[in-house]
Amino acid sequence: MMLALAGLVLAGVFGGWVASLGPLPLEQACEVSTTIVDRHGKLLRAYAMADGRWRLPVDAAADVDPTYLKLLFAYEDHLFYSHNGVDPLALGRAAFQLVTRGHIVSGGSTITMQLARLMEPRRQRSVSAKLRQIVRAIEIEQRMSKEQILDLYLAMAPYGGNLEGIRAASIAYFGKEPKRLSLSEAALLVAMPQSPENRRLDRHPNAARAARDRVLDRMVEDGVVSDADAALAKAVPVPRLRKPMPILAPHSADNAMLSVKDKSVIALTLDAGLQQTLENLARDRAVALGSNISVAILAVDNASGDVLARVGSPDYFDGRRAGQVDMTRAVRSPGSTLKPFIYGLAFEDGFVHPESLIDDRPIRFGSYAPENFDMTFQGTVPVRKALQMSLNVPAVELLDRVGANRLSSRLKQAGANLELPKDEAPGLAMGLGGVGITLQDLVQLYSGLARLGNTRPLREIEGQRDEAREPERLLEEVAAWQIGNVLLGTPPPENGVRNRIAFKTGTSYGYRDAWSIGFDGRITIGVWVGRPDGAPAPGIAGRTAAAPILFDAFARTGKLPVALPKPPKGTLVASNAKLPLPLRRYRPxxxxxxxxxxxxxxxxxxxxxxxxxxxxxxxxxxxxxxxxxxxxxxxxxxxxxxxxxxxxxxxxxxxxxxxxxxxxxxxxxxxxxxxxxxxxxxx
Incomplete structure (x- = not known):
């Protein structure tokens, strides 16, 4: 009777103690660094948590090498999938060691118990702390699946300093995700959480190596690893320095952080491989062009409008080039890059054809007398050649005919934002760059030419609703095809091949901005070169500075150019002599x-x-x-x-x-x- 009463009292005391523990702090434990990933789930950039810790979300099945998991279970918790949070045999062994040796030798903790300790850290190891872990482990097992427990443990395991979780540790020490680990790397990552500060690779590499070797010895004893494989793994030196966290597409990542709230993983439409390639290209070309010159590149999939790569600057951390300013979104003068849309409206109106003749001669519109870039005139030339040579007088004559207001309205209708000087209306000068526009909007317009006249609003964050991105009219199909066909014949720079990419260059007044925008049947790429502060950069012109970068960018996509669409039904393809009389020669x-x-x-x-x-x-x-x-x-x-x-x-x-x-x-x-x-x- 007394024994039963004592049991009831003890049960009540224990129940009260358990109740005093409070709720399981799952919400705080599930907090992770915000990560930005590309269209394939590859990490572009991660942001540290508010307290400076790096804790990246983990999916053990998709993110972690099976070799590491095999070592982890064998070393830490071989009954993980069969126990209910506690391994009685391991606890018994730990208790026996405590009694016989007078101090704790091994904790007997399961992975679930270790997770409980990480959720509620305790500085000292004690019986009370162990009991608390046992209770919490049972709670965790009741509320979470084994897969969830493992994922959370792999995200929270300490690796020294502000590194938490296997992904943060693998990236910081090996420079890669833990999807493919060597035996040496896997054993090292198993060993470090046991004493993370004393085994930090950047401070105590020898201690870390010794701990790794002990893991390998244990695996040999248990028959998990062969002697030969363990010997090879032990011969591998351990890293001694931390590597920086990846920062791909920093401008896109920053914008995503501002746009998307309360989401730990934000997926972008970017392709990490292409992004890295174009960032390297921009960095190399900016160095070659000069210390204050910046380069921006934007690549877009024509069919979907998805942004595949965005390089806002050559180096995000370069203060001389204002690296943290995204020049793909900066408003600049477009030079001659709007000319194709002037010609497009003229083709659409039917008063001129690519094979029509047009005069390039001195002309005056009131007080405005446009001149060509080289200060010469070509006389009578085909309209096709006038656009390919980017002659100014024919472009202004056609703009005078189609109307600057109409051009402005059509471009805005297609999704481009044009900025004019305060209190000014669109005028003829806009055809030569007298208006402000961003590289992003220019690329959207040019991708509309590749889509035969319909632009699609660009998308960079996965999950945006497609119904809000209905195509917008830019030009009629025939006119858009004619423009693409003309630009396809533009003489390429020295590093380019003719008739592979339809492209246009532009240089703004005073050599402040150099542009080149091009497209094939698959992708549109835009390049801007200049100084972010808007100062002149003498010698920086679209054809010599931006166009070579454009053709290199297409070459580095790793894919051959895709042919442009075939002529739409009703397209008039004829030489000048076979055109109807009114179309043979343009007259104002x-x-x-x-x-x-x-x-x-x-x-x-x-x-x-x-x-x-x-x-x-x-x-x-x-x-x-x-x-x-x-x-x-x-x-x-x-x-x-x-x-x-x-x-x-x-x-x-x-x-x-x-x-x-x-x-x-x-x-x-x-x-x-x-x-x-x-x-x-x-x-």
């Missing part, structure tokens, strides 16, 4: 000379770019709009937004019904195919 608005001596049609009213008030009178919603034409051979057909509305009368006039508020395109075509077009805004 107001040029009424026809090759056969007759006057070409010219819309005198309304004027191109004018605003027309079409509000009706006497209750009518709209009033008819007059159109007046000079020249042309009758009959002359009138089209509104591409739809015929009939012929002009003998006086070359006609009243047409207003198509409604907004922009309207009015076109006249005479009996010999000569045409004229104006765009007006109806309000």
């Amino acid at each position: 608005l107001g040029d009424l000379v026809r090759t056969d001596g007759e006057r070409a049609p010219h819309i005198q009213f309304p004027l191109n770019g004018s605003r027309i008030d079409a509000s009706g009178v006497d209750g009518a919603s709209t009033s008819p709009m007059p159109v007046k034409v000079a020249g042309g051979v009758l009959p002359i057909t009138m089209l509104v937004n591409g739809v015929s509305v009939g012929e002009l009368d003998g006086r070359r006039q006609r009243l047409i019904d207003s198509p409604g508020p907004g922009f309207a395109r009015l076109t006249v075509v005479d009996a010999k195919g000569a045409a004229d077009t104006v765009v007006v805004r109806i309000q």
Whole structure:
């Protein structure tokens, strides 16, 4: 009776003591460093925890070498998968050693008990502490699966200093993930957590080596490892220095940290292999170009819009080059890189063709007189050559025809953000770089050319909703294909091969920015070269500085260029001599000379770019709009937004019904195919 009563009292006391332990601190134990991984799960960058510790999440099945796990279980807990948190035989052995020797020789702790100790650290080893570990281990086993227990232990095991977990230790000491470990490395990682501070490789390498060798000896005794393999492993020297944690794609990682909250693992669309390759390329080229010159590179998958690599600077820690500033997102002058979209709108409007002839000659638009980069003029050239040579006068003439406001609106519609000087409207100068844009937006626009006229918002963080990334219209299919076909023939730099990559270069005013953007059927890559502070860099031009980097970047992707899409249905592919008469030679608005001596049609009213008030009178919603034409051979057909509305009368006039508020395109075509077009805004 007394024995039973004593048992009840002891049980009550023990139960009260267990209750006093409080809840299991699982939430704090599960805290890990935020890690940024690429599209394949490869580590790009990790961020230390708030207290400075490195503790990386671990999935034992996917992240850890089986050799290490075999040694760990054999050395620490060979009954891990069969016990309920406590190994009675191991505890009995430890108790016997305590009684016979008067002090603790081995703890008899299972991996689960060690995890309990890591959750609630105790400085001194005592019977009370051991009892606490036993109770906590049983709690852990009740609340977690064996796989979860192992993963958490592998994330929390101490390796000296601020290193916790096998991944942090393997990266810091071996410079690699623990997926593939040698026998020597695996034994070392098993040994270190037993006395992490006394076996730190950067402070006590000899002690660490001795501990590793003891693990190997034990494995030989237990028959886990052969004598020969153990001897070879012992001959391997141990590392003596810590390696830095990987910092790939630092700008992308920083942006992901700001964008995604409460997530320990953030997956990006980047490809770590390509990212490393392009970072090395940017670093090497920046050194060759000069101490203050920076390089930025952005690579995007055309089909998905996924960012595959982003190099914001050659060296994240280089203060001279403002390394922590992401130059792929910096607003800079684009030079001539917007010219393809001017030509694209001209092709779309149908008043010019890649094989049309166009004049490159001195011309003045009010007080503005554009000149070419080399201060010379080429005379009459095909439109194709004008774009490939990046001639300024033809580009400005075409921009004057399609309209700077329309170009700006179309680029913004396609997802690009253009920045103009305060209180300024888009003007002709934007065709030569008189506007601000980022490399990121330029690459998005050029990838739209590869996609035959539709841009897709770029994505860099996995898991973003695709419905928010619907394609945006840039150009009609035929016009986009024509631009790609023209740029494919641009003469490459010395390190490039012709007709493999469609590309364009640009140099901003004062040699402040050098650009080269190119694409094939698979990928679009953009390169920027310049000084981050915006100061001039004489001699830095798109063709000589940026284009060679672009072609090297394509070569280093490790894949052959993919052919561009075939011409869309309805594409007119013809030589100049076989083009319709109006397309053989471009003539600006107001040029009424026809090759056969007759006057070409010219819309005198309304004027191109004018605003027309079409509000009706006497209750009518709209009033008819007059159109007046000079020249042309009758009959002359009138089209509104591409739809015929009939012929002009003998006086070359006609009243047409207003198509409604907004922009309207009015076109006249005479009996010999000569045409004229104006765009007006109806309000």
